[in-house]
Each structure stands twice: as structure tokens, then as C-alpha cells.
Amino acid sequence: MTNNKLRRAAAIVGVGESDKFGFDTNKTSLMLHTEAIISATNDAGLDIDEIDGLFITGGAGRFPAIAMAEYLGIRPKYVDNTYVGGAGFIVFVNHAVAAINAGIIDTAVISHGEVGHSIRQRGNKGTGGGFNYDPWDPSMQFEQIYGLWGAPAYYAHAMNRYMYEFNVSKEDFAQIAVVAREWATLNPKAVMHSKETHPFGGPIDIKTVLDSRPIAWPLNLLDCCLVTDHGGAVVITSKDRANDFKNIPVWIDGSAEAISHINMSQMQDMTETSAKESSKRAYAMAGLGPADMEMAMLYDSFTYTAGVTAEMVGLAPRGQGTDLWKNGAASPGGKFPINTNGGGLSYSHSGMYGILLLIEAQRQLAQKAIGLPGRQTNAKSAIINGTGGPLASTGTIIVSVDK
Amino acid sequence: MPKDETSTSNYTGPIPDPDILTAKEFWEGTQNQNLVLPKCKSCKEFFFYPRIICPKKGCHKTDIIWEVASGKGYLYTFAIQHVAIDGWKEKLPFVTAFIDTDEKVRMLSVLKNVDASQPQSIIIGSRVEVKFEYVNDDISIPYWEIINDK
Numbered sequence: 001m002t003n004n005k006l007r008r009a010a011a012i013v014g015v016g017e018s019d020k021f022g023f024d025t026n027k028t029s030l031m032l033h034t035e036a037i038i039s040a041t042n043d044a045g046l047d048i049d050e051i052d053g054l055f056i057t058g059g060a061g062r063f064p065a066i067a068m069a070e071y072l073g074i075r076p077k078y079v080d081n082t083y084v085g086g087a088g089f090i091v092f093v094n095h096a097v098a099a100i101n102a103g104i105i106d107t108a109v110i111s112h113g114e115v116g117h118s119i120r121q122r123g124n125k126g127t128g129g130g131f132n133y134d135p136w137d138p139s140m141q142f143e144q145i146y147g148l149w150g151a152p153a154y155y156a157h158a159m160n161r162y163m164y165e166f167n168v169s170k171e172d173f174a175q176i177a178v179v180a181r182e183w184a185t186l187n188p189k190a191v192m193h194s195k196e197t198h199p200f201g202g203p204i205d206i207k208t209v210l211d212s213r214p215i216a217w218p219l220n221l222l223d224c225c226l227v228t229d230h231g232g233a234v235v236i237t238s239k240d241r242a243n244d245f246k247n248i249p250v251w252i253d254g255s256a257e258a259i260s261h262i263n264m265s266q267m268q269d270m271t272e273t274s275a276k277e278s279s280k281r282a283y284a285m286a287g288l289g290p291a292d293m294e295m296a297m298l299y300d301s302f303t304y305t306a307g308v309t310a311e312m313v314g315l316a317p318r319g320q321g322t323d324l325w326k327n328g329a330a331s332p333g334g335k336f337p338i339n340t341n342g343g344g345l346s347y348s349h350s351g352m353y354g355i356l357l358l359i360e361a362q363r364q365l366a367q368k369a370i371g372l373p374g375r376q377t378n379a380k381s382a383i384i385n386g387t388g389g390p391l392a393s394t395g396t397i398i399v400s401v402d403k
Numbered sequence: 404m405p406k407d408e409t410s411t412s413n414y415t416g417p418i419p420d421p422d423i424l425t426a427k428e429f430w431e432g433t434q435n436q437n438l439v440l441p442k443c444k445s446c447k448e449f450f451f452y453p454r455i456i457c458p459k460k461g462c463h464k465t466d467i468i469w470e471v472a473s474g475k476g477y478l479y480t481f482a483i484q485h486v487a488i489d490g491w492k493e494k495l496p497f498v499t500a501f502i503d504t505d506e507k508v509r510m511l512s513v514l515k516n517v518d519a520s521q522p523q524s525i526i527i528g529s530r531v532e533v534k535f536e537y538v539n540d541d542i543s544i545p546y547w548e549i550i551n552d553k
Contacts, residue, residue, distance in 0.1 A: 136424070142452050146416070147487040147491025147494070148484065149484070153482065156482035157480045157481065157501055158480070213485070217485070266509075
């Protein structure tokens with residue numbers, strides 16, 4: 001299924017983050033959203049009243065897009081709060097491209113704000129608590145009874161099956177965390193940049209990962225992403241308006257989404273994700289392939305997620321995804337940089353990380369990646385893949401700048 | 404099968420509220436230590452979790468029947484939990500697993516009587532058999548054990 005008329009129908013023209021992120025920001029999720037939207041619209045040179053499409057998920061209550069529009073004091077003509085987990089922001093790009101191409105909107109803002117860390121500290125006080133899940137929901141009936149706590153409990157099963165099928169070790173996956181930290185040490189904004197930013201920040205080695213406490217074997221603490229507070233936003237506009245803003249357009253060559261399951265018992269092969277399908281469709285729309293990519297932003301909720309995704313999007317043969325990190329390709333100065341901000345593992349991850357993949361890819365391609373020497377790459381094209389839920393959903397975007 | 408003499412329960416985990424609309428037969432089966440699974444009357448394939456439509460590609464019929472399953476299967480994968488929700492914390496570390504039953508359905512469960520401190524001693528692909536932990540007169544919770552059975 002190709003849809004080449006959508007190729008370069010839209011471009012990313014602005015990105016921004018909340019004024020503070022990481023631990024203990026002392027902000028609400030709506031404040032984080034708002035700061036990010038102000039920052040991204042300033043970055044683009046867009047008036048907030050010009051936002052005609054608002055794409056929001058997470059951290060804004062039960063009616064996220066309406067709540068955010070109300071908070072900002074705007075009345076966009078197109079809203080979307082599709083909930084597919086942390087892949088949502090990549091999926092939103094796919095939706096925004098369609099809405100822009102259809103002529104419904106000119107300029108979309110995709111936004112995220114979440115107090116992943118602070119909510120653990122504050123707790124569900126007052127009227128904030130309670131999820132009201134249906135006890136007859138299949139996951140409540142047949143999975144919640146077994147004590148599983150959060151995402152690592154589930155992902156660990158997939159990683160173990162993968163290790164069994166492909167004879168890949170915990171050490172191999174640990175290298176993904178080590179390389180993420182290498183990138184973080186070049187990025188002063190990364191939560192784990194150094195001992196100044198976090199008591200356990202700065203460089204790590206494989207032993208550090210293997211010696212960190214077990215969460216759900218085979219996942220240790222340092223195989224798992226951070227849990228922080230963060231706000232991020234991205235401005236996307238039409239081909240016709242792409243050159244009206246302050247940044248060079250980062251063109252959206254390809255975009256696609258795919259889903260496979262939500263209860264992990266329904267995941268047929270735990271060594272494969274739907275990124276295989278979403279990347280295939282995104283490449284087809286772009287008329288490009290893995291060999292045309294010069295860097296990648298691959299959602300690293302866990303070391304396993306990044307490793308298996310590299311294979312799903314065609315960057316490595318089956319069973320050999322971790323080689324990209326082991327042979328130095330993914331590292332600073334390597335021939336195929338991956339997760340150049342430091343990743344969810346070492347930069348920041350508030351619970352739904354996808355927006356930060358988009359922001360970093362824009363900064364790299366627009367040559368705006370600020371940090372120590374080596375952080376800014378020369379990449380002119382990138383593949384971005386978000387993974388949401390228990391390996392349940394994916395969105396893939398192919399972006400490039402004119403050479 | 405009779406319950407143990409006292410019919411008391413040591414179960415500390417969350418107790419599900421049985422879904423009497425789509426999973427009644429499953430939970431009633433557990434009262435008699437039986438794994439009872441839904442099956443599509445049209446394509447003859449089992450599936451799990453219970454629902455009102457056959458999820459198989461090319462079928463999607465809505466005539467669902469129930470059959471007592473073999474209670475045996477293979478260990479597809481497992482994980483060793485070092486963090487858990489309330490009711491399971493006192494059992495840490497414990498082993499959770501995805502089981503592929505002989506009826507070709509996959510279920511999340513707990514694998515008992517294995518050494519959680521020695522993950523290498525637990526072999527993916529092992530033959531497993533279902534057991535039930537008595538909770539109350541309405542339900543028992545399925546769990547699995549490795550068996551010597553080729």
C-alpha cells in the first residue's frame with residue numbers, strides 16, 4: 001500500500017520542551033504542555049492563535065485535546081487524542097499529515113506533558129485517584145491477578161523469548177544502555193548527563209548495567225527507561241507554508257502506524273513488533289529504504305525495545321539488532337547514530353516518550369543539537385519509530401532535509 | 404474433584420470478579436480444577452481470552468462453545484518478577500510465564516515450583532501442566548508446573 005501523494009505534504013517547522021524537565025519539576029502536566037507549546041511555537045514563529053489542529057495525549061485528564069485547547073484559550077478546528085501509548089506522538093504525525101493533505105488544517109501542534117516522576121511522589125491525593133477500570137475487562141480478569149507491575153513485568157517475557165530464539169545475551173542488550181549514556185554525556189540537558197545532573201549520572205559500562213538491581217529478569221534497572229516529568233511539542237505545517245517559518249523544514253517523507261494487540265497473550269511472536277508493518281508502509285510512502293537512512297531515533301523504553309526495533313525497521317538482520325550498538329555504529333562518531341539525545345534510557349522519559357524522538361530528530365537534521373562536541377551529527381535523513389503499550393503499537397516516520 | 408478438607412485459602416493475590424457474561428464457564432471450570440476454554444463452533448479453533456466473537460482471521464463467527472482442555476502445554480517464555488503489586492509482594496521473587504496450551508491458545512500465568520534465583524534452570528519449551536489454587540467456592544486461580552512428559 002503506497003500513498004506517494006502524501007510524501008512531503010507536510011514538514012516539522014518547530015519543536016520545544018518544557019522550561020524544566022527531569023525529576024521534581026514542581027509543575028503540573030498542563031504547565032508542562034503549555035511551556036512546551038509556547039517554546040515550540042516560538043521556535044517556529046507561529047502565533048498560538050494560528051494552531052488549527054491540536055493533537056494531544058497523556059497528562060491532560062480524560063478529555064486531553066479539549067482540556068488543552070481550553071487551557072490555552074484556543075478553539076482549533078481539528079482535535080485528536082488517540083491513545084496508543086508512547087507511540088502516540090508518532091501516530092499523530094501520521095494523522096496530521098492526512099488532515100493537512102486533505103486541506104482540513106494548515107498547522108498542527110502535537111503536544112505532551114506528563115508528571116511521571118512527580119505523581120509518584122505526590123500520590124493520587126484528593127479527587128485525583130481512581131482509575132475506574134472495568135473488572136470484567138479481559139486484562140483485569142486474566143492478567144492483573146498475577147501480580148505484574150507495570151511495563152517491565154511484561155517486556156521481560158518478550159526479551160527472554162528473544163534471547164532464547166536468537167542466542168543473544170543480557171550483556172548484548174546492556175550495550176544499548178551504555179551507548180545511550182555515551183550520548184547523554186554529550187548532552188548537558190540529559191537527566192543522566194553527569195554527576196552534576198544526577199548522583200548516578202555520567203558514563204557507565206556493561207557491568208554497571210548487569211549489577212543494577214533486577215526489576216523483572218532479564219531486565220535490570222538500567223535496562224529500563226527513566227521515569228521523569230517532561231513536556232514536549234512539535235509544530236507541523238503544510239508544504240505550502242513550510243518555508244514561512246524560522247526553521248528549515250524537516251520534511252515528512254513517510255509516515256505510518258500499526259497495532260498488534262493490547263493483552264500480551266495475544267502477541268503471536270514476542271520477538272516481532274508491528275514496526276515491521278509500520279516501517280514498511282512508511283518507507284513505501286517515502287520511496288526510500290533503510291539504506292537511505294543516516295540516523296535513527298528508536299523508542300528505548302527498554303534496551304530490548306530498541307534492539308528488536310532496529311531489526312523490525314530493517315536496520316539490522318533478524319537476531320543481530322544489538323550489533324549496531326556493540327560494533328560502535330550507534331555511538332557518538334559512529335557511522336549510524338542512534339538515539340542521539342541519550343534516549344529514554346538516559347535523556348528523559350516521562351511515561352510516554354514519543355514526542356522526544358521527534359524533537360531530537362528535528363534538532364539533528366536542522367543542525368540545532370546543542371551540546372558537547374560530537375553531539376551534532378551530519379545526518380540529513382532519519383527514521384523515527386515509536387513503540388507503545390506492551391509492544392502493542394508502533395508509528396514510523398521518515399524525515400529528511402534538503403541537502 | 405473435592406477441595407482440600409478445610410476449604411480455606413492461602414491465596415493473597417487480587418481476586419477477580421468473575422465475568423458472568425463471557426467467562427462464566429471458565430471460572431466455573433476452575434471450581435472443579437478444570438481448564439475450560441472457549442472454542443469457535445464454526446472454525447473449531449480454541450481461543451483465549453473468552454469473548455463473544457471468534458478472533459481468527461477469515462472467521463469472526465459468533466457461535467461459541469466451551470470444552471474442557473487438556474490442561475497441558477508448553478512454556479513459551481517466562482520472566483522473574485522482582486517488583487509486584489500488593490498481594491504478591493511477599494512472594495517475590497516469583498516466576499510469571501506465557502503458556503501455549505495443547506489447544507494452541509496462549510495464557511499468562513504463574514509458574515510454580517521452579518527456582519526463581521536460577522533463571523538458567525528454567526527451560527523455555529518445557530512441558531507444563533495446569534494446577535489450581537483455591538480462592539473461594541466460586542473460583543480457583545490457574546497456575547502451571549513443569550512436568551516430565553514428552
